[in-house]
Amino acid sequence: MRLSIIEPLGITEDQAQDLAKEYLPDDVELTYYNTQARDDVEKQARVQGADVLMLANSPLPRSVLETATAARFISVAFTGVDHVAMDYCHEKGLVVSNCSGYANEAVSELAIGMAIGLYRKLAECDAAVRSGKTRAGLLGRELCGKKFGIVGAGAIGLATAKLAQAFGCEVYAYSRTKKEVSGITFLPLDELLQTADIVSLHVPLTPATRGMIGIKELALMKETAILINTARGPVVDGAALAAALSAGRIAGAGIDVFDGEPPIPADNPLLSAPHVLLAPHIGFATQEALEKRAVIAFENVAKWILGQPQNVM
Numbered sequence: 001m002r003l004s005i006i007e008p009l010g011i012t013e014d015q016a017q018d019l020a021k022e023y024l025p026d027d028v029e030l031t032y033y034n035t036q037a038r039d040d041v042e043k044q045a046r047v048q049g050a051d052v053l054m055l056a057n058s059p060l061p062r063s064v065l066e067t068a069t070a071a072r073f074i075s076v077a078f079t080g081v082d083h084v085a086m087d088y089c090h091e092k093g094l095v096v097s098n099c100s101g102y103a104n105e106a107v108s109e110l111a112i113g114m115a116i117g118l119y120r121k122l123a124e125c126d127a128a129v130r131s132g133k134t135r136a137g138l139l140g141r142e143l144c145g146k147k148f149g150i151v152g153a154g155a156i157g158l159a160t161a162k163l164a165q166a167f168g169c170e171v172y173a174y175s176r177t178k179k180e181v182s183g184i185t186f187l188p189l190d191e192l193l194q195t196a197d198i199v200s201l202h203v204p205l206t207p208a209t210r211g212m213i214g215i216k217e218l219a220l221m222k223e224t225a226i227l228i229n230t231a232r233g234p235v236v237d238g239a240a241l242a243a244a245l246s247a248g249r250i251a252g253a254g255i256d257v258f259d260g261e262p263p264i265p266a267d268n269p270l271l272s273a274p275h276v277l278l279a280p281h282i283g284f285a286t287q288e289a290l291e292k293r294a295v296i297a298f299e300n301v302a303k304w305i306l307g308q309p310q311n312v313m
Contacts (some may be wrong), residue, residue, distance in 0.1 A: 001025075002070070002303065004050035005032045007041060008060045011075050013140030023298040024211035025305065028052075035080055040064050040084050047071060052301055055084075057261070062088045073304045077297040079103060079284070080232060081313050082205045093233040097300040097311040102293035103284035110283045111200045111230050112167070114254030115143060116224050139230055144168035149196025151213075152191065152231065153179050164198075172196055176208075193220040198228065205232035213237065226252040230283040230302035233258040242269035252276065256283045 003024070005016060007267075013032045016223070020030045031050070037043040038295050040063055047053055047068035052074045062085040065071070074096045076084060081098055089096050117123065120140040128138060148169035150157045161184055173181070174189045189212075193199060199221065201210045214237040221227070225248060235263050238259065239310045252275035258264045262280040270276055284293075296311070303310045 001305075002029055002050045003030045003052040003054060004046055005054040006038055006046040006060075007032070007055050008034050009054070009056055009294050009297070010285070011294045014284070015291075015294065019298040027303075028305075030253040033183040042262040050245070052117040052304075054297055054301070057083055060084045065094070067094075070223055072299065073097075074271045075099075075297045075304075075308075077102075077293045079272045080204055083164045086313065095304060095309055096313045097309060098303070098313050099293040099296040099300070100267045100311055102296055103158045103286075103289045104155050106161055106232050106289040107156045107283040108200075110163060110279070111160045111202075111228050111254075111258060112143075114161045114228050114230070114256070114277055114279070115148075115200070115226065117196050118252040118275070119143065119252055143198075143289075144198060146170070146197040147172060147195055149173070149187075151182070151192065151199060151201045152203035153181065153186075154202060154204075155172055156230075157200075160181055160202060162203075171199075173262045185217065187257070189217070193217055194222075196224065196225060198226055200228040201235055203231050203235060210234050211237050213241070215243075218250060221250050223249060224251050226254065228251065228254045230254075233260070239269050242273040242276075245273040257281055 013034055016032045016099060017030060020028060033046055043064045046062060046303045049070050051070055053068060053071050057075045060083060065085055065088050069092060074094060076096060076098045079100050081096060081097055084096060121138050125138055144167055145228040146169050148164040148171050150173040151162050153173045153175040161173065161271060164171050165183055172195055173184050173186050173187060174192045174193050179186060202260045212235055218240055243254060245253060254277040256279040268281060298312055
């Protein structure tokens with residue numbers, strides 16, 4: 001059986017080989033590609049003859065999968081699978097598992113970090129010191145006592161809620177499914193947007209969530225509110241958000257995800273919008289999270305081999 005890891009997973013090849021020895025049968029032949037493929041043609045070469053594919057968040061389109069004629073299982077070392085041609089996988093009976101849960105702490109900590117960064121104007125403070133200026137005009141705000149709104153009460157959303165509570169925030173949440181969690185007040189989305197001082201997004205990208213925060217939703221938010229998106233870029237209408245920031249309709253935004261993976265186009269309106277803190281999709285990228293997801297990715301393969309697939313999408 002051949003396992004092809006078609007892109008770097010944030011661990012070394014030696015670590016990958018050690019995980020293979022720990023979790024997989026001896027007859028599994030592992031190939032680890034420690035550089036990103038330059039294009040889909042190179043990806044096609046990497047999937048040739050492999051029974052099992054493993055990848056992180058690099059796009060895996062139908063055109064590549066159509067050449068993976070031996071593939072029977074895909075272990076996605078990521079939470080979302082919107083970068084994989086899932087319609088093709090379902091057509092061909094390809095089993096796909098993800099690594100849900102590996103980045104709960106990493107992403108929730110970044111969401112809180114972005115809120116603090118915006119409230120305490122850390123980017124502006126850094127620039128002020130480097131240019132010989134003082135703290136004049138850099139009066140910040142505290143998280144304590146603020147109304148913290150969570151959109152999407154899954155594992156990452158609830159982890160973010162727990163951290164917000166530790167900072168003394170009142171926590172509100174919106175969930176598509178009915179939930180009751182101690183210390184959290186659940187509200188309809190429109191009411192949450194009107195109530196919250198901080199709105200943090202934690203939903204997957206689906207047809208229902210694509211563009212769920214647009215002109216109408218941004219208009220409901222307080223002028224003093226900030227928006228944090230560590231979920232998926234297309235959940236937010238980026239042009240509408242940039243316009244809201246430029247017009248002062250909301251106070252700020254922390255954005256870690258975009259319509260495509262960074263580098264983002266130079267004409268992206270968020271690059272010129274005021275009071276916005278941008279990160280190049282680092283929410284999941286901690287040493288601890290990458291090591292954790294590699295373990296889950298190999299466990300997924302081991303379970304599939306045993307006929308007991310887990311984390312199936």
